[in-house]
Amino acid sequence: MLKLSKVCKTFNEGTINEKRALIDIDLELDEGDFVTVIGGNGAGKSTLLNLIAGVHDVDSGSIVLDGTDITNQKEHMRAKFLGRVFQDPMMGTAASMEIEENLAIARRRGQKRSLRWGITHEEKFHYSERLKSLDLGLETRMHSKVGLLSGGQRQALTLLMATLKKPRLLLLDEHTAALDPKTAQKVLALTEEIVGRDALTTFMVTHNMRDAIRYGNRLIMMNEGRIIYDVRGEEKRTLQVSDLLKKFETMDAEGAVNDRILLGLKVE
Amino acid sequence: MGILLAMQGAVSQGVLWSIMTLGLFITFKILNFADMTVDGSFALGGSISAVMIVKLGLNPYVSLLVAFAAGTLAGSITGFLHTKLKIPGILAGILTMIALYSINIRIMGQANTPLLNIKTMLSLFEDLGLEKTTGSLIIGSVFSLGIVFIMYWFFGTEVGSVIRATGDNERMVRAQGVDTDSMKNIGLMISNGLVALSGAMVAQSQGYADVGMGTGTIVIGLASIIIGEVVFGRRFSFWYRLLAVVLGSIIYRVIIAVVLQLGLKSTDLKLLTAVIVALALGIPVFQKNVSKRRA
Numbered sequence: 001m002l003k004l005s006k007v008c009k010t011f012n013e014g015t016i017n018e019k020r021a022l023i024d025i026d027l028e029l030d031e032g033d034f035v036t037v038i039g040g041n042g043a044g045k046s047t048l049l050n051l052i053a054g055v056h057d058v059d060s061g062s063i064v065l066d067g068t069d070i071t072n073q074k075e076h077m078r079a080k081f082l083g084r085v086f087q088d089p090m091m092g093t094a095a096s097m098e099i100e101e102n103l104a105i106a107r108r109r110g111q112k113r114s115l116r117w118g119i120t121h122e123e124k125f126h127y128s129e130r131l132k133s134l135d136l137g138l139e140t141r142m143h144s145k146v147g148l149l150s151g152g153q154r155q156a157l158t159l160l161m162a163t164l165k166k167p168r169l170l171l172l173d174e175h176t177a178a179l180d181p182k183t184a185q186k187v188l189a190l191t192e193e194i195v196g197r198d199a200l201t202t203f204m205v206t207h208n209m210r211d212a213i214r215y216g217n218r219l220i221m222m223n224e225g226r227i228i229y230d231v232r233g234e235e236k237r238t239l240q241v242s243d244l245l246k247k248f249e250t251m252d253a254e255g256a257v258n259d260r261i262l263l264g265l266k267v268e
Numbered sequence: 269m270g271i272l273l274a275m276q277g278a279v280s281q282g283v284l285w286s287i288m289t290l291g292l293f294i295t296f297k298i299l300n301f302a303d304m305t306v307d308g309s310f311a312l313g314g315s316i317s318a319v320m321i322v323k324l325g326l327n328p329y330v331s332l333l334v335a336f337a338a339g340t341l342a343g344s345i346t347g348f349l350h351t352k353l354k355i356p357g358i359l360a361g362i363l364t365m366i367a368l369y370s371i372n373i374r375i376m377g378q379a380n381t382p383l384l385n386i387k388t389m390l391s392l393f394e395d396l397g398l399e400k401t402t403g404s405l406i407i408g409s410v411f412s413l414g415i416v417f418i419m420y421w422f423f424g425t426e427v428g429s430v431i432r433a434t435g436d437n438e439r440m441v442r443a444q445g446v447d448t449d450s451m452k453n454i455g456l457m458i459s460n461g462l463v464a465l466s467g468a469m470v471a472q473s474q475g476y477a478d479v480g481m482g483t484g485t486i487v488i489g490l491a492s493i494i495i496g497e498v499v500f501g502r503r504f505s506f507w508y509r510l511l512a513v514v515l516g517s518i519i520y521r522v523i524i525a526v527v528l529q530l531g532l533k534s535t536d537l538k539l540l541t542a543v544i545v546a547l548a549l550g551i552p553v554f555q556k557n558v559s560k561r562r563a
Contacts, residue, residue: 053443079445092443094436097429105433108426110445115422118429161444 001201002029002052002169007061009047021047023225025061029169033232034195034202036212038244039222045205046087048222049173052203054078066168080110083162083200085155085175092158095147099138099157102146103127106161130160134190152183156190163194170195172204176211188215209241221247271529278525280401282518283408284469285488289517290415290510291339291462292489297509298423299435299455304361306463306489308368309342310482313464314471315372318381321388321472328389332468339464340457342368347453372479380478388472404473411469415462416510422458423506431455484538491541492517494548 007025012018022044029035037045050056052063054075062071070078086092093102104119104127124142131139134156138149146154155175162170172191176184192215195202206212212219219236221229221244229247231239288310295303313335320331342364349360373379393403422428433441434451441448463485471477496516500508524537532540 074447076442076445076447079443082443084443086439091437091439094433094440096436097433101429102433105429105441105444108444113426113430113446115425115427118424118426 001031001066002027003064004028004052005062005064007048007051007063008059009044009051009056010059013059020225022051025225025227027220027227029201029203032199032201033218034200034216035204035218035220036216037203037205037220037222038207038209038212042224043222044225045222046173049171049203049205052169053082053084053171081168083109083165083167083170085158085162085170085172087174087177089151089154089158089178092161093146093154096145098143099131099146099149100124100127100142102157103130103161103164106164109165109167130164134160150183152179152187155179155183155187159187159191159194163198163200166198167200170200170202172202174205174207177207191215209244213239213241213244274525274529275522276405277401278521279518280405280408280473281470282521283412283514284404284473285466285521286408286412286492286514286517287415287469288463288466288485289489289492289513290412290419291459291466292486293493293510293513294419294455294459294462296490297435297493298432299452301357301435301452301456302361302486303343303346303456303459304358304486305342305346305364305368305456305460306361306485307482308365308372309339309460309463310467310470310485311372311477311479312338312342312368312375312482313467314477314481315375315381315479316464317468318383318471318477319376321383321386322381328387328391328472332389332465335468336461336465339467340461342464343456343458343460344453346460347449347456350456351449351452369479376477376479379480380476382476383472384475388475389469390473400473404469408469408473411465412514416507416514419510420507427451427454484541487538487541487545488520490545491548492520494545495519495523498548 004025004027007022007027008020009022010018010020019042021042025044025048027048037048039045047056051058054070054073054077058071062069064070065078065081070081084092094105097105100119104123107123128139128142131142136153136156138153138157146157149157155178159175175191176187179187188211191204194200202216204216213236217236218230218232219239220227288306292303292306295301295306316338317328317331317335320326320334321328326334345367346360346364349355349363350357353360355363389407390400390403393406394400398406423432430441430444430446431451431454433444434446434448434455438448441451467477467482471481493513493516496512496514496519499519500512500515504512524540527537527540528534
């Protein structure tokens with residue numbers, strides 16, 4: 001359903017800070033795939049996700065979603081197909097607006113905004129039901145400003161917003177990295193629940209090897225702008241942290257991985 | 269007696285200027301954009317309205333509409349400079365403002381246009397035997413309350429909610445499939461439309477339009493918004509905040525009138541206004557420093 005062909009991206013080209021973020025990426029996602037993406041700092045995970053979302057333009061190559069070439073489509077145009085949750089819990093919501101106002105904006109993702117009232121009575125009831133399913137007590141605070149919520153609550157709300165209107169592809173950019181471990185696990189469990197219930201095709205970038213192994217049906221490892229490992233099915237199910245570490249060590253022997261990257265992997 | 273008369277004049281001026289402040293509220297408070305265009309678009313509204321009445325013999329009320337339309341155009345130019353040419357917001361506003369100085373003189377053919385012995389929006393009230401200030405107060409109140417009502421409605425609609433969100437978190441708005449550039453443009457257009465409308469009404473009420481009448485508009489608007497917030501608080505519903513803007517404008521004019529009565533020169537007012545705004549914007553920083561030292 002999503003196909004990336006020969007995608008390249010270089011930042012600050014021609015300057016001393018030149019960084020080849022992605023090199024000839026070929027990747028194909030199948031319907032219903034839940035892909036976890038791991039790799040060290042600067043491996044290109046977030047860049048890959050941002051190119052799919054349209055935050056940056058690709059230098060070369062193409063991105064095709066459901067048969068439509070979206071390579072040159074603007075960010076707000078592709079948003080129609082994409083649900084996104086960011087690493088920074090502040091990024092996904094409007095802090096000065098109420099919970100229900102944020103949800104109402106998200107429910108209209110990809111639709112033309114009219115001069116109708118921004119939120120209807122029926123949808124308020126619907127939101128309260130959905131908030132109840134988060135089990136955070138937010139359904140009683142629908143008029144609270146989002147800025148008053150904790151990071152975990154905001155991230156759960158962003159997740160709900162991203163899936164309120166069913167996306168073709170859910171993009172999660174290290175969405176639990178800024179949370180404490182307990183909250184992170186809760187948000188991840190919630191993610192799995194929503195993804196499973198709606199059978200969403202999902203692309204989840206993470207720093208955490210255990211999470212990358214525990215969730216999803218497919219795992220991609222990235223390094224220095226390339227995909228270096230891609231497992232799925234039975235092989236993915238039986239994967240151990242030690243296997244991933246070994247993978248990194250062999251790369252280390254080849255000189256492809258250095259300590260900085262290993263440290264970036266936060267082994268637990 | 270003199271002071272009472274001055275107060276009445278101040279209140280009616282405040283109501284007319286509050287329409288400008290409501291416009292500035294859209295850019296400064298909702299979009300989080302310090303829009304310098306307003307200095308130019310305020311005078312633009314005054315110039316257009318005066319010329320329409322004096323040279324074209326147009327109905328004074330129709331000239332208000334034309335002024336509003338011209339203001340939206342000025343706002344769209346700042347929007348174009350900012351969103352399409354990627355010029356920083358403040359500079360984009362300054363460019364339009366400077367350009368409008370020349371344009372306003374072109375429109376009037378000279379630096380000012382008197383509106384003496386001619387039908388203005390206030391003639392209606394004078395025919396009824398009312399004072400000019402009373403007339404200004406009535407028509408100003410009708411307009412500003414009407415605009416508060418329309419703004420309350422508009423910013424509650426789907427488009428309006430997204431404009432509010434754009435001022436808060438652009439990335440989130442784009443992720444929800446909305447072109448933030450268009451939202452900023454709409455906000456700038458409505459804002460400058462209201463500012464020009466206010467300029468047209470002020471020109472008609474004071475009996476002349478002048479190319480310099482908009483100088484310092486943004487600072488006066490900010491002072492009014494801040495006074496409204498300080499006096500009426502800010503954690504309240506949207507319509508309350510809009511009313512606070514209108515009342516803030518009135519209080520600002522009353523303060524000015526009092527200071528003038530105390531013997532300050534009218535040319536000192538811009539200094540006074542700048543000091544008020546600088547102090548008000550600095551108070552949060554000052555408070556933070558104090559609480560840090562206590563901790």
